[in-house]
Amino acid sequence: MFSRAYRAAITVPPLVWVAVFLLLPYALLFCYSFWSVSSSQEIVHSWTLDNYRQLLRVNVYWQTLLRSMWIAARVTIFSLLLGYPLAYYLSFCAGKRKDLLYQLVIIPLWVSYLVRAYAWKTILGSDGVLNTLLQYVHLTSHPLDFLLYSPFAVVLTLTHIYTPFTFLPIYAALEHIPRNLVEASHDLGASPFQTFWRVIFPLSIPGVLAGATFAFVLSLGDFLAPLLLGGPSGIMISNIVVSLFGAAYNWPLGAAISFCMLALVLALLSLSESLEKKWSFR
Amino acid sequence: MELSMNQRERTVPTSRWLPWHAIVVFAFLYLPIVTLIVYSFNGSGVGGFPPRDLTLNWYRQLFADDAIWTSVLNSLLVAFAAMAISLAFGIPAALALDRANFPGKALFRRLVLLPLILPGIITGLSLLMLFQAGNVKLSLLTIVLGHGTALISVATTEVFAGLQKLDRTQEEASLDLGANYWQTFWRVTLPNLRLSIIGAALLIFTLSMDEIAVSFFLIGRDNTLPLEIWGRLRRGITPEINAISTIIFIFSLAAIVTWYRLRAKAEPELIL
Amino acid sequence: MALRATRDNLATVSEPATTGATPSSASPLLDIRNVAKSFGKNVVLRNISLQVAEGEFLTILGESGSGKTTLLRIIAGFEAASSGEILMGGERLDRLPPYQRRVNTVFQHYALFPHLTVAENVGYGLRVAKLPPQEIATRVEQALDMVKMTAYSAVKPAKISGGQQQRIALARALVNRPRLLLLDEPLSALDANLRRQMQVELKSLQREVGISFVFVTHDQEEAMVMSDRIALLRMGELEQVASPREIYNRPASAYTAQFIGHTNLLSGEVKDGVAHCQSLSWRTGLRDGPGLFSLRPENIRLATGVSTGAAVRFRAKILRQAFHGATELLQVECADGLLLSIRAASRDNWSGDVDLEFSSADAVPVRASEIQQPQGKD
Numbered sequence: 001m002f003s004r005a006y007r008a009a010i011t012v013p014p015l016v017w018v019a020v021f022l023l024l025p026y027a028l029l030f031c032y033s034f035w036s037v038s039s040s041q042e043i044v045h046s047w048t049l050d051n052y053r054q055l056l057r058v059n060v061y062w063q064t065l066l067r068s069m070w071i072a073a074r075v076t077i078f079s080l081l082l083g084y085p086l087a088y089y090l091s092f093c094a095g096k097r098k099d100l101l102y103q104l105v106i107i108p109l110w111v112s113y114l115v116r117a118y119a120w121k122t123i124l125g126s127d128g129v130l131n132t133l134l135q136y137v138h139l140t141s142h143p144l145d146f147l148l149y150s151p152f153a154v155v156l157t158l159t160h161i162y163t164p165f166t167f168l169p170i171y172a173a174l175e176h177i178p179r180n181l182v183e184a185s186h187d188l189g190a191s192p193f194q195t196f197w198r199v200i201f202p203l204s205i206p207g208v209l210a211g212a213t214f215a216f217v218l219s220l221g222d223f224l225a226p227l228l229l230g231g232p233s234g235i236m237i238s239n240i241v242v243s244l245f246g247a248a249y250n251w252p253l254g255a256a257i258s259f260c261m262l263a264l265v266l267a268l269l270s271l272s273e274s275l276e277k278k279w280s281f282r
Numbered sequence: 283m284e285l286s287m288n289q290r291e292r293t294v295p296t297s298r299w300l301p302w303h304a305i306v307v308f309a310f311l312y313l314p315i316v317t318l319i320v321y322s323f324n325g326s327g328v329g330g331f332p333p334r335d336l337t338l339n340w341y342r343q344l345f346a347d348d349a350i351w352t353s354v355l356n357s358l359l360v361a362f363a364a365m366a367i368s369l370a371f372g373i374p375a376a377l378a379l380d381r382a383n384f385p386g387k388a389l390f391r392r393l394v395l396l397p398l399i400l401p402g403i404i405t406g407l408s409l410l411m412l413f414q415a416g417n418v419k420l421s422l423l424t425i426v427l428g429h430g431t432a433l434i435s436v437a438t439t440e441v442f443a444g445l446q447k448l449d450r451t452q453e454e455a456s457l458d459l460g461a462n463y464w465q466t467f468w469r470v471t472l473p474n475l476r477l478s479i480i481g482a483a484l485l486i487f488t489l490s491m492d493e494i495a496v497s498f499f500l501i502g503r504d505n506t507l508p509l510e511i512w513g514r515l516r517r518g519i520t521p522e523i524n525a526i527s528t529i530i531f532i533f534s535l536a537a538i539v540t541w542y543r544l545r546a547k548a549e550p551e552l553i554l
Numbered sequence: 555m556a557l558r559a560t561r562d563n564l565a566t567v568s569e570p571a572t573t574g575a576t577p578s579s580a581s582p583l584l585d586i587r588n589v590a591k592s593f594g595k596n597v598v599l600r601n602i603s604l605q606v607a608e609g610e611f612l613t614i615l616g617e618s619g620s621g622k623t624t625l626l627r628i629i630a631g632f633e634a635a636s637s638g639e640i641l642m643g644g645e646r647l648d649r650l651p652p653y654q655r656r657v658n659t660v661f662q663h664y665a666l667f668p669h670l671t672v673a674e675n676v677g678y679g680l681r682v683a684k685l686p687p688q689e690i691a692t693r694v695e696q697a698l699d700m701v702k703m704t705a706y707s708a709v710k711p712a713k714i715s716g717g718q719q720q721r722i723a724l725a726r727a728l729v730n731r732p733r734l735l736l737l738d739e740p741l742s743a744l745d746a747n748l749r750r751q752m753q754v755e756l757k758s759l760q761r762e763v764g765i766s767f768v769f770v771t772h773d774q775e776e777a778m779v780m781s782d783r784i785a786l787l788r789m790g791e792l793e794q795v796a797s798p799r800e801i802y803n804r805p806a807s808a809y810t811a812q813f814i815g816h817t818n819l820l821s822g823e824v825k826d827g828v829a830h831c832q833s834l835s836w837r838t839g840l841r842d843g844p845g846l847f848s849l850r851p852e853n854i855r856l857a858t859g860v861s862t863g864a865a866v867r868f869r870a871k872i873l874r875q876a877f878h879g880a881t882e883l884l885q886v887e888c889a890d891g892l893l894l895s896i897r898a899a900s901r902d903n904w905s906g907d908v909d910l911e912f913s914s915a916d917a918v919p920v921r922a923s924e925i926q927q928p929q930g931k932d
Contacts, residue, residue, distance in 0.1 A: 002381055003651060009374070010375075010377040011378040011384055013370075014371045014434070015390060017434070018375075018431075018434070021409065021427065022393050022394075025408030025409050025412040026408050028408060028412055029407065029408040032411060082310065085303045085304075086303065086307045088300070089301065089304045090304075092296065093301075101304070104311075107535065107538065108311045108312065111318075111527070111534070112492045112508060112530065114494055115318065115527040116318075118511075118519075118523060119527075121519070122519060123313070123317055129330075132330050160310065160311065160314065163307065164311070213399070217399055218401060220401065221401020221402070221403050221404065221495075224512075238401065241403060242403070245410070254407070255407070258407055258408075449665065454630075454652070455665035455666075455667070456678070456682075457651070457652040457653045458632075458657075458659045458727075459653075459727075459730060460679045460683050461653055461678070461679075462651070462682075463651075466653075469682070470667060473669045474668075476669075
């Protein structure tokens with residue numbers, strides 16, 4: 001029903017914009033990862049695999065990448081442990097309060113990411129709220145110093161930030177489960193426990209996958225929370241990229257790391273997509 | 283929180299631990315926000331329990347702080363411009379995904395939506411390389427281009443969802459009555475997508491106001507608010523940041539409430 | 555509430571046609587020539603040729619999946635035909651985009667714009683045509699008056715009933731003075747009473763305004779009540795195009811005979827101008843060979859008195875009866891096992907053996923249809 005001119009008018013402008021500002025930059029990133037820097041700090045535009053070789057050879061790179069993945073995995077697990085039961089409670093048990101509680105989960109998202117990370121810093125610091133509170137009630141006599149500038153602080157903060165993000169798709173998936181399925185399961189003699197594991201949980205898996213992917217990918221690429229709260233032991237892979245693009249001035253190596261991250265993210269996305277497809281029955 | 287369950291809900295598997303779990307999660311989510319607000323009134327600075335010497339000093343100091351307000355203005359400027367770009371390209375992109383077939387459509391869909399899930403650092407870096415290759419001086423303009431591009435994904439997903447709900451015969455009726463494609467777009471398609479577009483605009487606006495990963499790499503001389511805050515955080519903690527955050531939080535809260543009022547008023551009319 | 559149209563309400567494009575018109579004029583208003591349509595491998599329409607005369611009420615009748623809505627959408631311009639051409643007033647119509655065709659549509663679920671008021675909906679076509687506001691106001695007023703909806707002009711469509719929405723959809727289309735009005739099952743969403751009332755009103759409105767109507771429906775009764783001609787569509791092909799009377803009395807195929815009304819299909823052997831079906835035989839004009847005949851239940855009568863020469867007489871046993879109000883549909887079995895339906899006057903208890911007869915002329919020879927469909931009544 002739409003004429004060719006109409007289809008061209010809606011297709012060409014976004015296509016051109018996306019090509020120039022997304023496709024081209026990603027391609028550039030790819031190219032950079034095969035270039036190098038001369039001793040006079042200039043980009044050498046000749047192709048080499050040196051950057052990728054360096055990634056494998058220098059321990060700090062792949063170790064940091066592994067540590068980042070471990071931090072992201074913990075964030076994902078904690079977000080799911082906090083988010084899933086909450087989503088389940090809201091969707092199935094909250095009754096009339098459902099909408100209000102839903103809004104309460106959303107509202108923290110409107111507070112700046114940076115500000116929330118900063119708030120955790122003021123809570124966890126050695127003369128921060130938590131430590132002074134503990135001393136005030138005489139639970140400790142010295143400030144606990146593992147709280148701030150540690151992977152713990154990073155995981156805690158990122159969990160705080162990504163819990164609402166994991167909650168949202170899980171809640172949406174639970175809301176889409178027809179309630180008569182639950183009744184049918186009971187009617188057929190399943191106990192509440194069996195009903196949950198055999199009917200509700202399998203049908204909510206696409207939501208779990210979407211939420212988990214989101215939490216994992218975004219916390220994997222984070223560089224602000226580690227910089228603010230991580231200390232030396234909480235450094236993540238993106239911090240290395242930032243320093244390579246800044247003070248260390250080695251864009252090609254930074255590009256190579258970024259490209260590995262990009263590839264990792266794309267692989268995870270397609271994995272989660274195919275799993276989601278497998279678990280959605282509509 | 284007591285459980286008030288009716289007959290229907292009693293058939294649902296539940297546990298008495300669930301409400302307690304919900305309370306814990308909400309406490310976790312709100313603890314930093316409450317701390318932030320409380321300590322914006324704390325005379326002896328951030329940290330230190332219990333809070334004492336309630337004061338409005340930090341707010342007074344904040345209102346006299348020109349650098350912060352300049353960055354707020356910059357952020358507003360960037361957010362509006364990014365909103366314009368994202369909508370101008372995101373709405374057609376959603377229409378194209380809905381109703382046009384062209385080679386590379388799958389790749390296009392993936393590319394448009396990628397910034398939604400990709401860590402901001404990658405988008406920021408690749409754009410930095412683009413601007414460097416094109417000899418574009420970093421400024422607020424490069425941030426606008428960065429935000430605009432990354433947030434097309436938001437406009438596209440919101441509007442695409444709206445299009446799925448749009449009754450196609452509405453547009454056919456318009457063409458049938460003699461309106462050409464352009465008139466049909468303005469008189470029927472766009473008004474029907476009104477809520478999705480307003481929703482997308484609000485979301486883009488707030489995301490842009492808060493964005494830091496992309497801006498971090500594309501910043502020129504002028505700071506946006508998150509970058510200004512970031513700079514100060516690196517120099518040390520100051521309750522002024524609590525004060526500005528509290529103000530922004532209250533503004534956002536007002537925006538959400540307005541948005542829900544608006545939607546509640548508009549929605550019944552949209553259901554034919 | 556009656557729909558009313560006067561000469562000043564709507565400028566007529568042509569003189570109203572006379573009842574039961576068949577297109578006899580040299581140039582029809584709409585000329586569909588060899589139109590075919592397929593979606594991928596799925597062939598929806600094959601070789602459709604059909605004319606619509608000025609002022610005619612033509613109904614495209616068919617079951618769901620017969621391609622009737624696709625044909626309507628091709629005329630309106632929402633789909634392009636895969637082959638063939640469509641002319642209106644002698645000029646190519648199928649090359650124009652929908653908004654340049656002087657054709658308007660009443661959509662199945664009305665497709666009223668929810669964000670516009672009733673009056674804005676009706677005035678939409680005039681406004682996009684950039685008519686002076688004064689003229690728009692007058693014509694909208696007249697159109698609303700025609701469908702008796704003036705009181706609702708400032709209301710949004712969601713606030714009015716289905717029947718009222720239907721009137722607005724009609725007014726919105728007619729206010730543009732189209733040369734042809736397309737109606738896509740416009741009455742299907744109404745309840746039975748309102749539907750019957752609207753059938754009559756729509757028909758008389760069409761007479762008044764004199765605009766050609768192409769009406770799509772799956773309801774054969776609706777088609778019979780309203781149409782000048784019926785085009786019966788089956789699996790993408792035209793089965794028969796004729797006036798309601800002709801299509802009922804002279805069905806061309808077994809499918810037509812079964813889809814429109816009740817019938818008995820008699821399959822027999824013709825020899826020397828006489829058809830034989832088990833123990834029954836009657837005179838026919840068919841050539842020798844196998845023959846298929848449609849015999850309407852109401853054409854089989856209870857035999858009284860002396861046999862007239864033209865009638866075929868036989869004896870049968872009543873098996874069961876179904877009450878249809880004024881009449882009774884009886885299932886009878888002849889001595890040789892042949893089962894027939896007959897229509898008889900309503901009576902409490904039909905039973906036993908009866909003498910029956912029918913005229914040879916009422917056994918109408920029909921073309922066999924590849925797949926015999928069950929009765930298409932709903």
